[in-house]
Amino acid sequence: MFGHFFKPKTHDAHRVPPGQVLTEKFPVLTYGPTPALRLEEVRLEVKGQVEEAKTFSWADLMALPQSDLTADFHCVTRWSKLDVEWRGIRVLDLMQQIRLKPQAKAVLVHCYGGYTTNLSLDDFLLEHNLLAHTLFGQPLPREHGGPLRLVVPHLYAWKSAKWVRGFQFLDREELGFWETNGYHRRGDPWKEERFSD
Numbered sequence: 001m002f003g004h005f006f007k008p009k010t011h012d013a014h015r016v017p018p019g020q021v022l023t024e025k026f027p028v029l030t031y032g033p034t035p036a037l038r039l040e041e042v043r044l045e046v047k048g049q050v051e052e053a054k055t056f057s058w059a060d061l062m063a064l065p066q067s068d069l070t071a072d073f074h075c076v077t078r079w080s081k082l083d084v085e086w087r088g089i090r091v092l093d094l095m096q097q098i099r100l101k102p103q104a105k106a107v108l109v110h111c112y113g114g115y116t117t118n119l120s121l122d123d124f125l126l127e128h129n130l131l132a133h134t135l136f137g138q139p140l141p142r143e144h145g146g147p148l149r150l151v152v153p154h155l156y157a158w159k160s161a162k163w164v165r166g167f168q169f170l171d172r173e174e175l176g177f178w179e180t181n182g183y184h185r186r187g188d189p190w191k192e193e194r195f196s197d
């Protein structure tokens with residue numbers, strides 16, 4: 001379906017989670033239409049269980065520290081891509097701007113186009129999580145979530161929400177789009193958390 005898959009070289013085998021095959025391409029996996037957004041209209045809204053809700057413009061986001069991330073990408077439909085190179089704003093750097101209420105336990109990620117996905121606060125507040133605007137040194141292509149997507153590399157890629165529009169902090173877990181349609185609430189590829197029981 002996505003061209004040819006291959007088995008990892010021996011030295012990479014430990015990087016491929018169970019049940020996954022490698023691809024050198026970067027397949028596009030989108031449910032529904034692909035939003036077209038101009039940078040001037042992009043907003044990132046942070047709301048819910050926070051002391052003060054905040055909205056970030058593109059300029060606000062670019063003024064935050066910028067970081068690189070090289071990470072493997074694992075789709076639950078069984079393809080993995082090693083060493084994807086992203087650049088953007090670390091979730092932890094964004095969250096320096098936000099004071100969470102003590103009861104915040106989970107986050108529901110909202111996207112332009114209506115897609116949602118859920119994360120526990122523990123899975124969200126990790127150093128490697130990135131709001132990416134650049135892929136392999138180029139502006140993030142629209143089909144891959146440009147201008148701005150979340151990258152959560154330790155979980156299956158459906159958690160890496162494209163065209164992200166906001167973070168809603170919650171005092172208890174609320175499931176997102178795929179999670180209400182049979183996918184696992186967490187999605188750790190190393191534990192093969194593909195589907196809910």
Ligand SMILES: Nc1nc2c(c(=O)[nH]1)N[C@H]1C(S)=C(S)[C@@H](COP(=O)(O)O)O[C@H]1N2
Pocket residue numbers: 026027028029030031032074075076111112113115143144145157158159160161162163
């Ligand atoms: N907004 C949005 N984000 C999304 C999706 C989607 O349909 N809509 N698909 C998810 C799934 S299932 C995967 S595997 C990855 C795919 O990212 P890619 O298209 O850049 O490969 O995006 C995730 N993020």
Ligand SMILES: [Mo]
Pocket residue numbers: 029075076077157158
């Ligand atoms: Mo996926």
